[in-house]
Amino acid sequence: MDIRELARHLGLSIGTVSRALNDRKDVSPATRQRVVEAAAKHGYIPNQSGRTLRSGRTGTVGFMLTLEHDSAIHGDPFFMALLEGLQNGLSEHDLDLVVLLARKGEDALTFLRRHVSRGTVDGWVLSGTQHDDPRIPFLLDRTIPFVALGRTAIARDYAWIDLDFEGVMGDAMTLLTEAGHRRIGLVAPPATINNSHIVVRCYRDALVSAGIPFDPALVHHGETDESDGEATASELMAMPDRPTALLLMGETAPVGAYRALRRLGLEPGRDVAVIGLRDNPACRALSPDLTCFSLDLGDLGLALARGLVATLPGHTKDTEPPVQTLWDMTLRLGQSHKVER
Amino acid sequence: MDIRELARHLGLSIGTVSRALNDRKDVSPATRQRVVEAAAKHGYIPNQSGRTLRSGRTGTVGFMLTLEHDSAIHGDPFFMALLEGLQNGLSEHDLDLVVLLARKGEDALTFLRRHVSRGTVDGWVLSGTQHDDPRIPFLLDRTIPFVALGRTAIARDYAWIDLDFEGVMGDAMTLLTEAGHRRIGLVAPPATINNSHIVVRCYRDALVSAGIPFDPALVHHGETDESDGEATASELMAMPDRPTALLLMGETAPVGAYRALRRLGLEPGRDVAVIGLRDNPACRALSPDLTCFSLDLGDLGLALARGLVATLPGHTKDTEPPVQTLWDMTLRLGQSHKVER
DNA sequence: GCGATGGCCGTAAACGTTTACGGGTATCGG
DNA sequence: CCGATACCCGTAAACGTTTACGGCCATCGC
Structure with a gap:
């Protein structure tokens, strides 16, 4: 069922049918309704390739997922919940969400370039931003709409939303330093990820203001997963003057850390914070x-959707600056930090 | 940079350039190499819409994800790990993977129909198969390639891979019944999901062979998540003659069950199996x-990829029957089932 | 030397839309 | 009653590929 066949059924030209279905003004309300009803009756749905080829628009946005740091994905529930909010936000603007997975071992920029010149989506959501992420200038130079989940070190104006790591680190470090901890082990994300830099900077700042010397041996960069959390926790606790507290900036790293501690006969929240x-x-x-710390991933997804839609042509006022938001995370006190010193 | 411009650079016709890039035979090895090199040098990548419009092929397969049962997704690490294996398997055949998220509240069949007539992908991976899933006959009748993750009640020949719930339930039930348990609470997936039927059937079969009467009050259908695990566990333990063992067929349901038990002063693995x-x-x-139970999701993803590729035109031998595999899961004994009766 | 064969390549017609453009009819003001 | 103005609608040219078809040239066998 083409637009041609539908037009023949209606006794109209395909041009008119197209205009009617796309809500353009050059068509009378009567025929518009007739066309819409006939389309519904015959189950006509425009072919996306033809439409895109002509108009250049796809009606979809892409969420780029790289399996490079697979621990950031593998068993990581973060994205799934996020995608749901994102889809909900995009639905309001009749946009579809497709998640594009970079092939194993494929360079992120190569992957992006491939899909950009293919023209698979109208806009992008970038995640896992690197400290100096080549994807950002690539998209900016081509004026391709996007929003980044995560800041970079790139001093150009673009839309991003990032977790408030400053707030997180501030809360966590005051909690620990005020409890008397002076040797605090830090497990930060891989050094290429931009968050990693922020986390370490905040860590040092907090130490300075608490008057505690900085020991680089206490800082590890690792993946965010369970097994890496276990390995790095083991290493940190094997130090001669081992830390009395552990700060783990990874999704499931604490699971591994608990296991590592218990293997050493240490109980989280009693022997080690x-x-x-x-x-x-x-x-x-x-x-x-x-x-x-906790956050509502559905809301974050919605915010990302709005941030992206604002950069899409047509939807935008063209004047307002891109969203640049630090996303709050609220401290949830458990038992694991309560170690008296 | 289109194919036209590239052809002009080379002094060739666009037809020849296209044939060279698509590895067709009607082109000399010398010019083929010349074309490939020029394409690489100028960074030419064929426009997907034009290509699809003409050839009908997209070079991508879609993984359909419905957010209907959001607890099956929300915070569910199952799919993320699976997608990685799937992408790896598809890469071997130069296929891209896109994950398509059904809009909130959108009917699964409507969603599928939309993307099929749009022609967004060459083949499908279906997940969350319902007992009588309308997507299966829809795709079969149109001879659209697909593989289903999960069986259905539909008696037609198609490719599927499903977890071996029979084996899982058999192992679990013998473990419990041989330990003397006679009242076993079951938390099965939602009744619309096909697995749910299988799980309940196996549960009853195991009871019969152990000579234990079936009590429907012990069977709950719920989502697979934490909060639902907590709620149903609470309900089951509030029964007058409450179960001595709980069998939870959901991803994170046990987390909630542990919490529910402890709120009642019961310790998993000591008071309740x-x-x-x-x-x-x-x-x-x-x-x-x-x-x-454990399984390798990467391998499962690979198997799904192979199963799908075998149904794609061109790749197939056309003769071999579709894959229909029960995927083994291996029992991992912990401490939580050890309750002496 | 000539017809046949096969290897390469160019030509042009699709694929299904959107959209600029122009034309036809009815309405309206004068 | 006439010209101008809207309002609709049809026409046709794109968009970037793939691919069936035909043609040219060289080679080969006789």
Whole structure:
């Protein structure tokens, strides 16, 4: 069922049918309704390739997911919940969401370039932003709409939303330093990820204002998953003057850390203070309750959707500046940080 | 940069350029190489819409994700790990994977129909198969390639892979009945999901062969998530003659069940036996260790990719029957089932 | 030397839309 | 009654590919 066949059924030209279905003004209300009803009756749905080829618009936005740091994905419930909010936000503007997975080992920029010149989507949501992410200038230079989940070190104006790591680190570090901890182990994301820099900077700032010397041996960069959390926690606790507290900025890293501690005969929340990043299901399963931070991923997805839509041509006022938001996370006190010193 | 411009650079016709890039035979090796090199040099990548419009092929397969049962997705690490394997399997055949999220509240068949007539992908991976899933006959009747993750009650020949719930339930039930349990609470997936029927059937079969009467009050249908696990566990334990064992066929349901039990002053693995479905990160965080089942999601994704590719035109031998595989899950004994009766 | 064969390549017609453009009819003001 | 103005609608040219078809040239066998 083409537009041609539908037009023949209606005794109209395909041009008129197209205009009627696309809500353009050059068509009388009567025929518009007739066309819409006939389309529904015959189950006509425009072919996307033809439409895109001519108009250049696809009606979809892409969420780019790279499996490079697979621990950030593998078993990571963060994105799934986020995608739901994103889809809801996009639905309001009749946009579809497609998640594009970079092929194993494929470079992120190559992947993006491929899909951009293919013209698969109208706009992008970028995640896992690197410190100096080449995707940002690439898209900016071509004026392709996008919103980034995560800041970068790039000093150009674009839309982004990032978690408030400053707030998180501030809350966590005051909690620990005020409890008397002076040796605090930090597990930060991989050094290429931009968050990693922010986390370490805040860590040092907090130490300075508490008058505690900075020991680089206490800072590890690792993936966000369980097994890496276990490995790095083991290493940190094997130090001669081992830390009395652990700060784990990874999704399921605390699960591994608990296991590592117990293997050494140490109980989280009694012998060692532990603070995690997000209260995902895995962390909620821990006992004693993990002290960590929470956020509404559905809302975050919605905000990303709005931020992106504002950059799309047609939808935008063209004047307002791009969204640049630090997303609050609220501290959830559990038992795991309560270690008297 | 289109094919026309590239052809002009080379002094060739666009037809020849197209044939060279698509590895067709009607072109000399010398010019083929010349074309490929020029394309690489100028960064030419064929426009997907034009290509699809003419050839009908997209080079992508779609993974359909419905947010209907959002608890099956929300915070569910199952799919993320699966997608990685799927992408790896598809890469071997130069296929891209796109994940298509049904809009909130949109009917699954409507969603599928929309994307099929749009022609967004060459083939489909269906998940969350219903007992009588209308998507199956829809795709079969149109001879659109697909593979289903999950069986249905539909007696037609198509490619599917499903978890071996028969094996899982058999192992779990013998473990419990041989330990003397006679009142076993079951939390099965929502009744519309096909797995739910299988699980309940196996549950009854196991009871019969152990000579235990079937009590429908012990069977609950719920989502697979934490909060639902907590709610149903609470309900089951509030019964006058409450169960001595819980069997939870949901991803993170055991996390909620642990919490519910402890609120009642009951310790999993000591007062009540608990068995879960899969050893995801959340379940691995539980203490005492949850007795449950494990599988390699990467391998499963690969198998799905192969199963789908075999149904795609061109790749297939056309003769071999579609894959129909029960995927083994191996029992991982923890501490949570050890309750002496 | 000539017809046949096969390897390469150019030509042009699709694929299904959107959209600029122009034309036809009715309405309206004068 | 006439010209101008809207309002609709049809026409046709794109958009970027793929691919059936035909043609040219060289090679080959006789």
